[in-house]
Structures are given as structure tokens and as C-alpha cells.
Amino acid sequence: MTKETYTLIKDEVSVKISASVPESLRNKRIKRTGVRVYKDGCLGISGYMGEEGAGDALKRAEAALAYKIAYPGQPSGNLVRSLTIGGKPFTPEALDAEVAAILSALRKDFPQFVLSSPSVKTGTYTEALKNDAGLDLLSAITLHEFVFLYKMNSSSSIMDGWFAYAGQEYNRQAFLAHAGNILGAHLREVSLPAEGKLPVFFDDSEFLVKNIFARELGGMTFGSGGSLFSGKTGQKLFNEGFTLYSGRQEEHLPFFDAEGVCAEGFKYIENGVLRAPFADKKTAAKFNFTPSGTADAAYDGTPTAGLGGMKIQAQAKTVKEMQGGAPAIFVSMASGGDFTSEGGFGTPAQVAFLMKDGKLVGRLPELQLTSHVNEMYGKDFLGVSSDKIMPLANNRWLGFMMNVRKM
Amino acid sequence: MFKFPEGLYSDVRVEKVRATLVQYLKGELREMRERDTSGAFIRVYDGKRWYYSSTTSLDKIQEEIDRLAKLAAPSKNIAEDKVVAKMSSRKGVPHGFAGKDLRKTSLAGKNAFLSSFFPAVTAEKTITMWSASYSDTFTHRELYNSKGGQSVCEQQLCGIRIGMTFLENGHTFTEGAMKAGGEFSELGDFKEILEKRISQSLDFLRNSARVAPGKYTVVLSPLAAGVFAHESFGHKSEADFMLGDAAMMKEWHIGRQLGPDFLHISDDGAQAGSGFTPFDDEGTPAKKTTLIKNGKLAGRLHSAVTAAAMGEEATGNARAISFEYEPIVRMTTTHFEAGNMTKDELFAGVKDGLFIDTIKHGSGMSTFTIAPSLAYFIKDGKIAGPAQISVISGSVFDTFGLIDAISDKVELLSFVGGGCGKMEQHPLPVGFGGPFVRVRGMSVL
Incomplete structure (x- = not known):
């Protein structure tokens, strides 16, 4: 014992x-x-x-x-x-x-x-x-x-x-x-330059745009065949620049999970290729996965696979370089949106700013954003900036091309 | 019991909780536990600032009172402070739990009860993933304050949740079934609820069609109406959001016409169920607060602090999720009251619209959103097949004005395994519900 x-x-x-x-x-x-x-x-x-x-x-x-x-x-x-x-x-x-x-x-x-x-x-x-x-x-x-x-x-x-x-x-x-x-x-109200497909940036800690991976990469769902991504391990499903990994320490989480597994940097998706779901030891044993080192537990509870510290690999470009001189949108507050069971994405953006050359220009009206997981993280994926949103914190700019229209 | 310092208002909330959780993932037992916790939250107020402490050391409460008192600036006139004046000085009659105490039911018995529902799930081969949980909570709270006020109350909540992912021909759909109540006996019809939900989900998986975005007449089920009342309006009735905010006070002045004259919304902490709050966490007894009457803004939800600031009465809505947190203004059981026609009449008035039966989640600010799960087309007053909807949304003010029918029977719902989130405090058990509510021209995506 x-x-x-x-x-x-x-x-x-x-x-x-x-x-x-x-x-x-x-x-x-x-x-x-x-x-x-x-x-x-x-x-x-x-x-x-x-x-x-x-x-x-x-x-x-x-x-x-x-x-x-x-x-x-x-x-x-x-x-x-x-x-x-x-x-x-x-x-x-x-x-x-x-x-x-x-x-x-x-x-x-x-x-x-x-x-x-x-x-x-x-x-x-x-x-x-x-x-x-x-x-x-x-x-x-x-x-x-x-x-x-x-x-x-x-x-x-x-x-x-x-x-x-x-x-x-x-x-x-x-x-x-x-x-x-x-x-x-x-304080500076501005209008949306045009409706249609535009570069849209989020704080990279924004769960709303990543929650499909939390939902579909859960080891039990994935292993049971009920995930959109079940059976696709090893396949290139997304953009070459998209790497999704466990970055617990960047997210101010302990270097070990609730089972004592240390797996900082564990990759779920690497350069667009699906590598692994997140799994606790029990789920990993059941489906022959590797424990992802992200088990959560109440102090008196059984450790269960979680998604703590799910991060997207930053790229070499700054947000200014990613924008390439074109106007872009920064979504500061988007509440109530979701992915459908088929991967469609829609959300209102209650607070959004117009950006130019990496700077916030002014406040936009409320917007409606739509896309699909395959496009957001595929051809429309712009990446995560090398520079931080503010120097003291770890948060960076995460961009996609998305369909944008006024509410 | 405690020696409260002079020149300050102080109160102590002691909380003792027994919580049970039995949880399965795809038929494998994952959790089976009984948890006993106890802790205290201490508040000291000097007329200007509040000083709080939460502790699990019940034998050190007096030390914490004294420590907080040293941070505060005592005032000779503290008794005349308008916030302190709103605090209860009565020794309430202890509100014990009178039903069947689930602390006396064995864990094995609870496990067997939960497991009895599994065959309905395992028999359906399209269910590729499922989870099941039984939980109950027995809470004993005591509140003592420096005005001599005391309240003791006990409450119990139990419930079952089963979540299921259906997969067929490459299509997936996730739904769940839940039932909650104060006692085991209230969960008795869960089998019928579960079987119906499985049948509805299969129909949705096989036959649902995407809704073209646009404006629709939407009928909200009691669940969806409850979420709408809670998210779109309830949070804006919480008076702490209005403190020191002249613009919001003006916008939300009592008497403002918000909707039709058959629109009434209430919050009622005395209702049994997950929002039951016989005494709030400041010792104020439960009451029913009418928020909208005849379509007009009629009231708001208060703690003693907000009531004092706005010259109104405390409503029993100062609640904390646990002994770790201070009470803030929260809802209890919020719901539309009965309306102006039968359910059949309400549906009959829809030529081409949508019915929202269950939801995934909702949120509310100036623009509210509800993400439906099970939804249906309505054609010529009849349900006409399942409909896939991403989200319905609208502005609170505009949407109340678009309500044109409310059915005449109210269904109040209780929940386990989740609750309301506000600021850092989540989840707080609340109840909601209502009749069926029809809204014209709602934005659907």
C-alpha cells in the first residue's frame, strides 16, 4: 500500500x-x-x-x-x-x-x-x-x-x-x-472599416476560442470515438504554424499535476498534426495514451484529466508584423459564444477595438464573429505574436481571419 | 458567544457542510466520497470600510475578530450608521431541516440509486461517452452579529446528472438529463426524464437541420425562460451593480416600463429548491421580491449594504458561495410569473418560428445570449422537427418589449453540479424557471 x-x-x-x-x-x-x-x-x-x-x-x-x-x-x-x-x-x-x-x-x-x-x-x-x-x-x-x-x-x-x-x-x-x-x-468610438473577413485578435488566454480543444481532446471522449478528432492522431488537420501544448508554468500553475506527473510542454497538436489528447493516468492506461501531466483534483478527489495551461505556441512575428499594416480587430470581451457540435463557431463580441500597427485605435460597435474550427486553426490561423499584450504578463495576441459583421 | 469590539459592527458566519459525491465516467466509478467541512467568515465594519477574514480554524474566530478590529477605525456612532441600522438584531427561530436527512443514508445506498439509471444509457448504442453523478449537500449555517442578531438555518439539496454524447454516421450530439430537489423522493421521476431525453437526443442527432440566421418568433421553455430571466434581467436587478452609478440608477428607475402589462418577474428565496435561502448570509429572512410588475420595474435585490445606500429595504439576497467569501447581492429563485394564455394558445400563435427547449449556457450583459441545445422549428403552431441553433441574442430592454405571450402555468427548476457565477464567486446554487414565453423578432444565429 x-x-x-x-x-x-x-x-x-x-x-x-x-x-x-x-x-x-x-x-x-x-x-x-x-x-x-x-x-x-x-x-x-x-x-x-x-x-x-x-x-x-x-x-x-x-x-x-x-x-x-x-x-x-x-x-x-x-x-x-x-x-x-x-x-x-x-x-x-x-x-x-x-x-x-x-x-x-x-x-x-x-x-x-x-x-x-x-x-x-x-x-x-x-x-x-x-x-x-x-x-x-x-x-x-x-x-x-x-x-x-x-x-x-x-x-x-x-x-x-x-x-x-x-x-x-x-x-x-x-x-x-x-x-x-x-x-x-x-473613449474613441470608431466604425468598422468593412464587414467581411478580417484579422481578429484575442488575448491568447481567451478560453472561448480554445474550448473546442478542451471539449474534443478529452481523453475519454477521444478514446471512445465521440470526438470530432477521434481516430485522426498523426493526421495534419490544421495550419503548419499551429502548435497546442501544455504550458502550465506560463499559466502560473505548479510544475506537476495532481498525479505528480511533470510534463511541461506536452504537445496535443504539433505544427498542425494531431499528436495526443489530454489524459490522466487511468484514461491513458485504458486507451494506451501518454499521460499529459494535466490532471486536476479536488484536495480529496480522484485526479481527472484537465486542460490546465493549454497554450498555443508563439511565433516569431510581432502583432504589428502579423497585421502587415492592415486594420485589425482586438476582441476584449466576447461572452456567450460557442462552437457547435460540428465545429462551427459564433460569438457576439461585446467589446472590440480597432487596431493598427499593433496599437489600439478606438472602440468598435458590438460585433458578430463567425468561423469554423477547421478554418480558424487552418487556413485562417494567423498565430500567436512574439510580443506580449503588456510587458508584465505572459498574455500574447492570438489572431485569426474571421467573418465579422456588426450586431 | 463572541466578544465583539466596541465602536464597530461585526458578524461571524459559521458554516458546516456535509457533501456527498458519487461520479461515474462511462460506467467506471471515479469518485465516491463524503466530505465534511467547516469554516467561518468574519466581517468587521467601521462605517467606512469592511475588513474580512475567512478561516478553517473555528477555535480562532475570536482572534480573527480582534485582528480585524485593529485594522479598523472604531466610531462612537457606529450604531447610527445606516448600513448597521439595516443589520438584523433579532434572534431568529432556528430553521432546522425537517425532511429526510440524507446524512443518514449510506453512501452505498446513494451509489445503488444512481446506478439504477445506467441501463437506460448503456442500452443505447449510439451513446459513445457518458458521465453520471449523484451529489447532495447538507449545510448548517449560524450567524452572530454585534447587534445581538442570531440566525441558524439548515438546508439540503440533492440531485442526479447524466451527460451523454451520441455518435452516429459521423455526427455527434451532446445532451444531458438532470433532476434536483431537497430530498431523494423528489428525484423519483428521473428515469422518465432520462428516457425522454435520450429519445429527444436521438431525434435531434438524426433529423436536425441548421436554422438560417435571422429574426424569428421564439418560444422559450420554462428552462430557457428561466435562464433568460436570470441572465438578461436578474443580474441587472442586483443593486450592488448600481451603487454610486447615477446613469444606471436613472436607466433602472422604479416604474420604468419594460414590457407588456402581463409581464411579471420575481425572486423568491423562500421557494424550496436550489435557490432556497431561508436566511441570507447577513441574517435577513427570505422574502419574495417582485422585480417587474405589470411590465414595469418594481424592485431590486439587496444586501443590507446596498439597501442602506439606496434607501430601500434588505431583501434577503446577500449570499456567499461558502465560508471563504463575503456575502454579495445574488439571486435566489428567479422566475417569470404566470401569464395571459395557455401553452397551446401560445404555440398556436406561431406560424413560422422556433422553440428553445434546453440550453447549453447563457450569459447576460447589455446584450444577453443563450446557446440552445435541443431546439425545434414551429410551423403553423406545431413542433416541426429539431433545429440547430448556435445562439440567440438581443438587448435586454428591446427583448422585454418583444414579449407578446406568456403561458399560465409556472414550472420552477432546481439544479445540482453548477450554478450562478458572479465576480469571483462560482457556483452558487440558484433556482429559476417560469411558464412558456413567446418573443417576437428575436435574433437567431
């Missing part, structure tokens, strides 16, 4: 903003520990919160073996690694002061807007996976996540747009410059 503990610690401070002023300051320290036991091809799990309860949780986990939750193969072992990323988080007082300074600057420069935020937060997020097969992994990531929502004073909408930053390094001037780009562009 192998015993394992999976510990998640969230140590976080956040400030909530309402009507352009700080409303509250919140501290959070939550520790959750899962206890797993592996025996005779089965897995038993339980867990506890806080510092006390390890003994009882182990007894419950051992008892849970009776449920016969199959776990073929072995738990990860014989690996000791610890990685700490980022410096110290803001103290509550420092975060409070930083938010006040940001708000003061933005109120002065952009009095036309009301600002709010569910949480401007900073924290250290620790995950540890240890077992008596020699596994001892620890990740401690300090992350600042500043999300600001804005609306025009004259607007009757809940929000008119947003800007954000997530990263380890913070610089007020860089953040304010990014905010200024967005807010300044929002």
Missing part, C-alpha cells in the same frame, strides 16, 4: 473596489489536505481542512478502498523537487495602498469611467504532493492578480469592459500604461 498526501494552501489578501473606491480588505488562509492510499489497483481518498485531522483522514481513505475505485498503474514516485516562483506577496497594508494609488491615478486621468473590481489580489499558492514511494514535490507560487472592470459614467450597463494583469513582477507604471491604452481607446 502506498500512502500519499496532497496539500493545497491558499494564503491571500484581496481588495474589493466599488464605485472607484476600495470597499473591503480580505484575508484568507485556507489549508486543505487530501490523503490517498493505493492498494491492489484501487485508490481510496479522504481529506481534511486546517491543521488537524490527518489520522482520521487516513482511516477514512483506507476504508474508502472498499469502494473499489480502480487506479491501474502506479502512483508517481522517486522524484524530489521544489520550486518557488515569485517574491513576497503584498502585505494587506501595502496592497491597500497600491490599490488606492492606482485608483487615484485613473480617477485623475480618466474621470469618464467608474471602476470596480471583485478582487485585486495577491497571494502565495502552495501545492505539495508527497508519498512513501519517494515522491516529494512542492510548488509555491506568489501571484498578483489585478482585475479592474470599467464603465462609462454615462453608461447604463453593468460593465463596459475590463483590463487585468496576472504575474509575479509588478510595476505600477506598466499597469497604468496598460489601463491607459484600454481606457483611452474605449
